[in-house]
Amino acid sequence: MPLLSATAVTRDYAISTTLWQRPRIHRGLDRVSLTIAAGERVGLVGSSGSGKSTLLRAILAIDPIDAGDIRFDGRTIRPGPVRALRWYRRLVQYVPQDPASSLDPRMSVRTLVAEPLRRLRVPGDHDAVIDEALGRVGLGNAVLDRRPAQLSGGQAQRVALARAIATRPRLLVADEPVSGLDLPLRNQVMDVLHELCHGGGMALLMVSHDLTVVAGACERTAVMSHGRIVEDRATTDLLSSPRHDSTRALLAAIPTLPHSRCRQHP
Numbered sequence: 001m002p003l004l005s006a007t008a009v010t011r012d013y014a015i016s017t018t019l020w021q022r023p024r025i026h027r028g029l030d031r032v033s034l035t036i037a038a039g040e041r042v043g044l045v046g047s048s049g050s051g052k053s054t055l056l057r058a059i060l061a062i063d064p065i066d067a068g069d070i071r072f073d074g075r076t077i078r079p080g081p082v083r084a085l086r087w088y089r090r091l092v093q094y095v096p097q098d099p100a101s102s103l104d105p106r107m108s109v110r111t112l113v114a115e116p117l118r119r120l121r122v123p124g125d126h127d128a129v130i131d132e133a134l135g136r137v138g139l140g141n142a143v144l145d146r147r148p149a150q151l152s153g154g155q156a157q158r159v160a161l162a163r164a165i166a167t168r169p170r171l172l173v174a175d176e177p178v179s180g181l182d183l184p185l186r187n188q189v190m191d192v193l194h195e196l197c198h199g200g201g202m203a204l205l206m207v208s209h210d211l212t213v214v215a216g217a218c219e220r221t222a223v224m225s226h227g228r229i230v231e232d233r234a235t236t237d238l239l240s241s242p243r244h245d246s247t248r249a250l251l252a253a254i255p256t257l258p259h260s261r262c263r264q265h266p
């Protein structure tokens, strides 16, 4: 049984152009199916508007779906009250786009990493878990009492990752985790993600509009276009013999060879 499975997921948006016209239905997701096995690293790529965020929001049980089924460990997932989803929020953590800017500037690193543990009522010794999470992203206790403004860009990104892994998730969903970062910082974050998946057996769903980013991290990649998954194959096969026009367009948008811009992980 896969860790996560989305089966024939459909999501419609009603779009009203004027008050007196009946809303037009725009299909954001059209019978999308995707599975992620335990420990698997899957990339989700596609041009702007192809449906990546819509699929993420459905998988994260933020938005409802109109048809289909999403399961985690065999249990159906749908939006609901906080208490009904606490177990899921612990096991599936989300790293937002530009994670460093998602850190509350008033909080210390200790409070930032402790916050999901407290909110999701994770039992155990939180101080020990915070230490461990910071260690796994390559940060020591020296940063515990610092505020985000006192961290370098790379440290802030690592704190955001430490926050996400503190609940010991089985799946990390990362939305454009390195967009807008310069190359050294991008490689640092990719190295940490690689370590977290390999060392901890955590699965990864990484969304990007940039094939080079997922090529460096994910063994499998799904390509979205117009609300559908049009290719879902081993990343190396997808890069060497793209089958769909959307994949070819994403490849053509890469200015240089993948491994020259983003370090490749085995």
Ligand SMILES: Nc1ncnc2c1ncn2[C@@H]1O[C@H](COP(=O)(O)OP(=O)(O)OP(=O)(O)O)[C@@H](O)[C@H]1O
Residues within 6 Å of the ligand: 013, 014, 015, 026, 027, 028, 046, 047, 048, 049, 050, 051, 052, 053, 054, 055, 209
């Ligand atoms: N709340 C909404 N209301 C109406 N249409 C929406 C809404 N959210 C998304 N859409 C539409 O659904 C489609 C998929 O959008 P989505 O944001 O999922 O794409 P994306 O691949 O994540 O794009 P990007 O890379 O720009 O974030 C687009 O046509 C978008 O305009």
